[in-house]
Amino acid sequence: MKWVAAVFFLNLFYSVISSPEDGEPYLHVMARSSVYNAGVKRAIYCKGRNLPETLQWYSPSGDIVEGRSSRNTRVYVERSKNDTLANSLVALIIQEAMIEDSGNWTCKAGSLSETIEITVGVKALISDPDETLEGEEGKSVKLDCIAKGHPSPVVQWYIENDPIAHDHKKYVIRVKGDNYQLEIKNLTHKDTNEYVCKVTQKALSHFANKRVQLIVNHKPLLIDENNEVYYSKYRTEEVYAIMNETKNITCSVLATPPPTFRWYRRHDGFDDELLTDADTILISENGNSSVFVLRMLDESALGEYKCSADNNKGHVSIIYHVSLGNKPNAPDFVELTGKSTTSLTFNVSCSTCNTASAEEDISEDPRNLTVLGYSFEVVPVQEGFLPDWDAATEFLVNLNQSNSSLFTISPLANSTTYHVRVRTRNAAGYSDWLEVSPDPTTDLACKLTGSFILLIILSFIYPLINQ
Missing domain, CATH: 2.60.40.10 (Immunoglobulins)
Incomplete structure (x- = not known):
């Protein structure tokens, strides 16, 4: 209770030096209406001079707050030992603030009174702030954001910093008790993303986020070197190679889970030769592209090659028509x-x-x-x-x-x-x-500009001029 005694003494001193002239009744609560977090301790003082009756604190229910006792240890009042009608200072002690303490608290003596509003809040805490979910192409997935707090928080779902609006065809937002649930319907590869649930309690100056990384399992989709998606299962591509050089043919797809790639040498329009040489078939680190290393030793290497990519969701393929092209001239x-x-x-x-x-x-x-x-x-x-x-x-x-x-x-x-x-x-x-000749050199990182050097010089000269 040392903290209560210290604040009590300071407020007693303040009440002496700031009270009105003797003879004039005076009552004042030495605190403003406030918002407190549940569990905090607070001492709120009410002072008075020349009062008509004894100074009392009243709870939001209208009951007089009594002094501390064996049955009353959390919310009570403490009075100065020298408390009189002529000079009063009474502390309202809240040892552990609870939500039920919210409301209007009144300090009163006769017809004099002053009221403050206390709001006790509980911060909305998210138990699982980072989550990874998997969804299936064509189906729906539900993302939960459980945010229990008081006052009730404001909750908004975002994707790429854009708020998600309720849309019964794609995005459905439901509030089930403390769960602010986002349902995403008819999943496609485009729904693979990070979704953020932002929880706000302005009264408590409290903010919390939940991040959900959604991964949608989907069939392979063909993509080009610019990551443009082709929605067909099959396409052809012209490839040009230079004789006596190596040609890398890249087969890229977008697929989750990563697909299995197979390369074929085609003869007369049929996949009659599966290529299995590990030195000529490479797989990217993310598993979504494969490179066939074609060595153009003679014209027998020309013709058709096929790349197929499949996972448990589907299958796509590309036919590459390889023909000779000219070797470009070197820069001059x-x-x-x-x-x-x-x-x-x-x-x-x-x-x-x-x-x-x-x-x-x-x-x-x-x-x-x-x-x-x-x-x-x-x-x-x-x-x-x-x-x-x-x-x-x-x-x-x-x-x-x-x-x-x-x-x-x-x-x-x-x-x-x-x-x-x-x-x-x-x-x-x-x-x-x-x-390139001569060999070029990049600039020095700490190179100083002329204006910066001048600024440094002036910073030394100016104090000398003003001495």
């Missing part, structure tokens, strides 16, 4: 034009290459394929050693217009000198390399 000019702490910018051109100024000008002639862009490789310079191109980092850049010539590669390490080489690429493959 490359020059460093700009740099920063993390990037290098080059001017690259190929005067003998076939470029297109518009999409309709793109050549489909295998002997004269349109240039798609360039491939850069960079590797840090090590004094006394030749470039280790096997450890190089590759950057692919695209030609958006026929006159595009400036290309930035990033991110790179600051204050680092690099070996750089560049080659042209088209649908069939790559040209020979053109090396």
